[in-house]
Amino acid sequence: DQQVKQNSPSLSVQEGRISILNCDYTNSMFDYFLWYKKYPAEGPTFLISISSIKDKNEDGRFTVFLNKSAKHLSLHIVPSQPGDSAVYFCAASAFTVRFGAGTRLTVKP
Amino acid sequence: EAGVAQSPRYKIIEKRQSVAFWCNPISGHATLYWYQQILGQGPKLLIQFQNNGVVDDSQLPKDRFSAERLKGVDSTLKIQPAKLEDSAVYLCASSLGWVRNTIYFGEGSWLTVV
Secondary structure, X not given: OOOEEOOOOEEEEEOOOOEEEEEEEOOOOXXXXXXXXXXXXXXXXXXXEEEOOOOEEEEOOEEEEEEOOOOEEEEEEOOOOHHHOEEEEEXXXXXXXXXXXXXXXEEEO | OOOXXXXXXXXXEOOXXXXXXXXXXXXXXXXXXXXXXXXXXXXXXXXXXXXXXXXXXXXXOOOOEEEEOOOOOOEEEEEOOOOHHHOEEEEEEEEOOOOOOOOEEOOOEEEEEO
């Protein structure tokens, strides 16, 4: 069930720089997209979302961009901080919510 | 506001034994989800309830997994008999509704089958 794909298993960036995490989806019925952050031994925590009627949503250091024609979304974190080091999951929703495999972000001091 | 509660947090069983996990969603949340997360993979939806009705159980291995949400509030996920490949974190989540809603996760129940 690979309807949501995160093709980069890991990403390493320097503190203060931009982190860009990417996500692709295949099902055109998805109309609501979410990003979650997960620390070890904890459940995923909600970070930011975007509806398909928008192409951008910002919340502090986090911005999500949606390109519906390409079926692609991305999460930008600016500036990146060491505390942002975690696994990030992209999720897409129609009547159910499907998740990607995750990208492990490491922010180096 | 209390979050999604799950128990037990950790369980080790032998293959062919049975196990049950319990979940209590956020108060007022009509939609409840059970996800399976195997190490290194993303959460995989096992079953989704809207109140006490099933919305999606297409990825639930029904020969060994069962779930119920009898009164539309808390839920139980059972595995019987367990296999080695069932070793995973079982995540319960809830949302207000089932369309364009943010879902909130519990801390998960870690299962090791030996």
